[in-house]
Amino acid sequence: MSEKRLKIFVTRRWPEIAEDELRKHFDVTFNTNDSPLDKAALMDGFANHDIAAPTVSDVIDADIIAAGAAGRCRLIANYGVGVNHIDLAAAKAHSIPVSNTPGVLTDATADLTLTLMLMLCRRAGEGERELRAGEWSGWRPTHLVGKAMTGKRLGIIGMGRIGKAVARRAHFGFGLEVVFYNRSSVTGVDDIKAVQMASVNEVCAASDFISLHCAASPDTYQILDAEALAAMHEGAYVVNTARGDVVDEAALVVALNSGAIGGAGLDVYQGEPEINPAILAAPNTVLLPHLGSATIETRAAMGLKVVENARAFAVGRDLVDPMA
Ligand code: DGY
Secondary structure: OOOOOEEEEEOOOHHHHHHHHHHOEEEEEOOOOOOOOOOOHHHHHHHHOOOOEEEOOOOOOOHHHHHHHHHOEEEEEEEOOOOOOHHHHHHHHOOOOOOOOOOOOOOOOHHHHHHHHHHOOHHHHHHHHHOOOOOOOOOOHHEEEOOOOOOOOHHHEEOOOOHHHHHHHHHHHHHHHHHHHHOOOOOOOOOHOOOEEOEEEEEHHHOOOEEEOOOOOOOOOOOEOOHHHHOOOOEEEEEOOOHHHHHHHHHHHHHOOOOOOEEEOOOOOOOOOOOOOOHHOOOOEEEEEOOOOOEEEEEEEHHHHHHHHHHHHHOOOOOOEEOO
């Protein structure tokens, strides 16, 4: 079937190369000033386009999906791998398929996870803040002494693509042992001798770093809860590049403030971009603004994945990355 020229609604700006590719195949409405769209604008965009391409910063609830279904929306092609911001049940109820962009952001997100791990154990955030504040008084043997990363044990919660990429970097690059929790059994980790454990708490008790890589869903909501944090040993670190919802932030603040754990490196937050002030005030944290996939190569590839899915839809082929 030949490709129909459909109308597509893109909620945020993309890298130029991906926008150009999209324009070649579709009549595109871009959000030219790139400011977050309110619910009315999202409803309008969904209703008046064949395909909607939202991203993680848009909350696509049942009302927006219903407006799309009542109008001309026939596909939600999400720019991003995580789809917890989309009401998938509502999309299914209205028979609107959803696609995402898996695979292309694995390496970038794994790299950022290692960045946070290194920044935590080498106290890089503290050091930069001290220097910029004009408070560095010079080299001394006891100044901002951190811990070696080499030889520690990494505990991964969610051993999918990104979890495995983090495990491989940590094991082969820094000699970390890897243990993990995953709901189903996992293959392809024999070369790093990663050990699957029966519970999150067991992984927490065994690890020097806990890194979260599960998708956000009702099943994984606050999977790192107060009990799991209590199982961690003093000095161990939490790293979250997945979604804010997978960590009990209030319990994390208590663990940080009491010194029960060594620190936390966070790239994602409950209710972001608002940040709980208690997280900002907690000691031993490295806080980044959701940068996991933020390389030009990855952000372009994410856009091209949306184009691929939208084009498949336009000619009546199966979606490349169907979610629902
Ligand atoms: C995703 O794709 O889900 C990311 O969080 C955006 O970087």
